[in-house]
Amino acid sequence: MLRRINQALPELLAGIILYGILIQGTGIWFVDDKIRYSTGLWAGIFVAMGMAVNMAVVIFDTVEEMAQGRSSRRASLFAALRYLAVVVAFGIVGYFKLGNVIVMFVGVMGLKISAYLQPLTHKFLAAFQEKYFHRKS
Numbered sequence: 001m002l003r004r005i006n007q008a009l010p011e012l013l014a015g016i017i018l019y020g021i022l023i024q025g026t027g028i029w030f031v032d033d034k035i036r037y038s039t040g041l042w043a044g045i046f047v048a049m050g051m052a053v054n055m056a057v058v059i060f061d062t063v064e065e066m067a068q069g070r071s072s073r074r075a076s077l078f079a080a081l082r083y084l085a086v087v088v089a090f091g092i093v094g095y096f097k098l099g100n101v102i103v104m105f106v107g108v109m110g111l112k113i114s115a116y117l118q119p120l121t122h123k124f125l126a127a128f129q130e131k132y133f134h135r136k137s
Contacts, residue, residue: 006056015114015121020045040099044107047089
């Protein structure tokens with residue numbers, strides 16, 4: 001289903017998760033409050049994944065509307081709502097002390113890192129699939 005919306009979306013989500021695992025594995029050794037570090041990081045990772053899916057859906061819908069000759073301000077509305085949702089998520093995590101908001105921000109930045117590294121992720125996954133799933137007898 002995700003691949004129907006955007007060909008790069010599954011790779012982008014995989015990159016975000018790999019980024020989260022890398023940050024979790026390296027950063028956990030340097031903090032005192034490991035629980036809040038982990039919950040903040042993974043809250044940020046989930047927010048980043050939600051943002052990626054939302055952006056892909058909005059782009060898909062906008063392209064379809066433009067192909068039909070309709071114009072819409074829906075993309076701008078959804079962009080504003082997406083950022084409002086991020087602010088609300090940060091507010092909830094910070095107010096209820098559910099996690100470290102600074103580390104949550106690091107998790108949300110996984111979207112940017114994954115987007116920049118998506119071409120490398122694509123090459124790696126394509127080579128992996130070719131090697132292990134498309135063997136010739």
